[in-house]
Amino acid sequence: MKKIIYIFASVLLLSSCKKFLETQPQLQVDQDQAIINAGTAATAANGLFNLLASGNYYGSNFPALSYLSAGDIQWSGSQSDPNEITKHLTSATNGYVQSAWTAIYKTISQANHIIDKVPGVSDPLLTTALKNQYLGEAYFVRALAYFDLARGWGGVQLVLKPTNATSDNSDIPRSSLADTYAQVLKDLNAAESLVPTALNRNRVSLRTVQALKARFYLYQKNWALAEQFASNVIGDNSNYSLVAPYSAFFANNAVNTSESVFELAYTTSNTNGHSNWWLPPALGGRREWSPNDALVTLLNNPAIGGNRSALIAQTAAPGNLWYGRLYYRTPLGTDPAYVIRISELYLIRAEARANQGNLTGTNSAISDLNTVRARAAVAASMATTQADILLAIEKERQVEFPFEADRWFNLVRTDRAQTLLGLPDKHLYLFPIPYNETLVDPQLAGSNRNPGY
Structure with missing residues (x-):
């Protein structure tokens, strides 16, 4: 090797x-x-x-x-x-x-x-x-x-x-x-x-391991253990919680908010490359990739994206080009990289609960899903069947983590990639x-x- x-x-x-x-x-x-x-x-x-x-x-x-x-x-x-x-x-x-x-x-x-x-x-x-x-x-x-x-x-x-x-x-x-x-x-x-058990969002503590275990068991379709380990992290609400509005975990140069379970820190001498590829030239980047029209529509729809529209912005006329702005900081490249966020743990637990038949009511799949939606200022989902709730979770991930390493792997995991992407x-x-x-x-x-x- x-x-x-x-x-x-x-x-x-x-x-x-x-x-x-x-x-x-x-x-x-x-x-x-x-x-x-x-x-x-x-x-x-x-x-x-x-x-x-x-x-x-x-x-x-x-x-x-x-x-x-x-x-x-x-x-x-x-x-x-x-x-x-x-x-x-x-x-x-x-x-x-x-x-x-x-x-x-x-x-x-x-x-x-x-x-x-x-x-x-x-x-x-x-x-x-x-x-x-x-x-x-x-x-x-x-x-x-x-x-x-x-x-x-x-x-x-x-x-x-x-x-x-x-x-x-x-x-x-x-x-x-x-x-x-x-x-x-x-x-x-x-x-x-x-x-260590002590909190450290940039290194590894007990909750960091438990969060990755929750993700691991989700991929293994071990719903009970996925729920258990997600609950271990969510239950530590003195250290981990959703921040509102959605942009609060990254806007205004925020770092290490209670949203982050594990984020990687960068400096001017050890830079994060994302901003170079997302930002337009006017902001120092190359805009090698950008949100497509369908994603822009979803994020800008108050009933779907809610305040997650903060993830995107548009250049001035005559270009009017949409770009992602999760990574934006000055000096360029000093943004964190988000490996695990607490919202993922809520959606892991929602999916695990749905697959165990715990669909609606208090401490259910729908309550976890709606916790994430409420933070984004999106109305509660009215889904009640297992199929509808699982689909709603899939769609929620799409607008919650569009610029993180999430959607593709989850579509493959659930065998939905071929159908949705043709x-x-x-x-x-x-x-x-x-x-x-x-x-x-x-x-x-x-x-x-x-x-x-």
């Missing part, structure tokens, strides 16, 4: 897609050096979150794969790669696919080093509490990374040990989707017993294994590729 990772780094730097020429500071310990004391352990842990937040992972590329695929975002720039994705013509040589895959495995590699090295460090400054924190964070981030690989690419190679030599972690076969998800759960269970074949539910990976790793070549690519 190390061979694969570094070959990819060279390939991406030579790519014609200029997006990938942007560099980010790497606050990670060199993988040829040991984590030997409290200082290097802290640096390695900080570097882990820097990798998770990188432009090729949550800083742009991975969420972009989702919202560009989901049918609500159009290509409006000059790059060919996002155009491919919006048209569901994504090729194995697509730069976004290549860079996201590589970034996720680089993040896993860093987590593996922390998991392997931190327990053996003897330094009085590296207390048991700190050791547990760093280990728990590494297990959580590895779980999130494999969860993202599973929902994007299906069953993947499970790399669980550090890569110190080119012979390490070579010739690993692809695991099944079930085994990949089993590893996610194993890591989440490990993290849950190690991370896909010719369900092989498009998975992204292609990057072409360059198939060149250097026989375990990803030939019949081991995702079908149809």
